[in-house]
Amino acid sequence: MGSHSPEQAECLNVAIIGGGLCGLALAVALKQRNIGFKVYETRSSFTEVGAGINIGPNTLEAFRLIDGELGEAYLDMAARNPPDRQDVWFDVRLGAAIDSHRDGERVASLMAPPTGSMCVGRDALLQLLAERAGLIDGVGRQRAAFNKKLVGLENTVCGVTMSFEDGTFEQASVVIACDGIHSAVRRLMIDPDSLAATPGFSQAGGYRAMLPFQKLEMLLGPQMARTSQVFLGPSGYLIMYPVSETIMNVALWVWRRGTWPHREWVLPNQRSAMEQDLQGWGATVRSIMELAPDPPFFAGHYYHTQPESHWKGRVCLIGDAAHAMPPHAGSGAGQAMEDAYVMAEVLSSAAEFAPTEAHVAAALSAYEAVRRPRYERVVAASVKGMHDWSDLYDVPVTEERLTEWIELAKSRFEFIWKHDLAGDASRARASMQQKAVL
Structure with a gap:
């Protein structure tokens, strides 16, 4: 994990669209790496709807890589089995x-x-992330803007101009969309008539x-x-x-x-x-x-259909905005945390250069090349998971069929939990740096 001088941090200004779990996890990761950011949230405060999220070993590792203290804080607050x-x-x-x-x-x-089964309330985790990102009190609150509904994006050579429903405009070096399955950024990036625009x-x-x-x-x-x-x-x-x-x-x-x-x-x-x-x-x-x-x-x-790319110009989709998935592998939130970590790492590499259009493109291209095969495989497992959990009784169940189902189930999700996330970040950084000097 790298960090940068205040001068470098000012050179790269990241707009995070969406103040949910994915957006605030990215905010924590950027803060730890001394990268400038601002979170834009449509609601009047940071709140999460839903009971809780269940994480596996890969997600705990993502928390630790984002911020070592975040991983330990999660352990302290999580509900677990006996x-x-x-x-x-x-x-x-x-x-x-x-x-x-x-x-x-x-x-x-x-x-x-x-980890086994480890769960925290969604809103409790959100408040922890807001605290770790420094967005709760004092000067840190300047890094968050509420009641900001995005209605327009304009990529330029120098940056991205964002327009909001309240009539205001703001600029950033790069825009990272963390605004969930109903992503406004996705609808602005993709032809609204495309099948990829709508879940x-x-x-x-x-x-x-x-x-x-x-x-x-x-x-x-x-x-x-x-x-x-x-x-x-x-x-x-x-x-x-x-x-x-x-x-x-x-x-x-x-x-x-x-x-x-x-x-x-x-x-x-x-x-x-x-x-x-x-x-x-x-x-x-x-x-x-x-x-x-x-x-x-x-x-x-x-999202049944995906666009050719999850990034365009200086704008990139991550988390549910890119790859919302059914819950049948228990991995949606986990993949968002992995996204946040790897994105922070490639943006940290980009901060070593001037944030030119070419350097931002190198960072986003490197991120997608590493992350997309991973999260698309997890989405496929999540879709298939509904079949896996529900098809045992579709035909008469023999002892042999039950035994076969159990053996497959024991290894079905191991590729999700046992993954070299730090290796992903290392490959993405190396790819970004190689592209940047070409």
């Missing part, structure tokens, strides 16, 4: 009886040391609930109730993992073949529909979901 089960990512159980196997039986434990329905969605351990323990017993679980079922799966010392996040994912007919992606009060989807499931999962009074249904979306 002490004797902390290396477990998920216990895999049957959501309905199969021949000699009973409903709810554990058939495998998927291991992901040293598409994944043909699956989840009923979600936050359930107290106390009730789950009465139903399942203390160990199962406090350990992350996946229940395989007919045309779907149920996932549950701790998000605090008292609460378990639960989601029942099911198929919804065809197009999504609604404008909104979240439908409230879906108990009746959930009961229809639970037909064929065993008593264990049905009893768990009975604890959810009237859960909402979240329709999964992601």
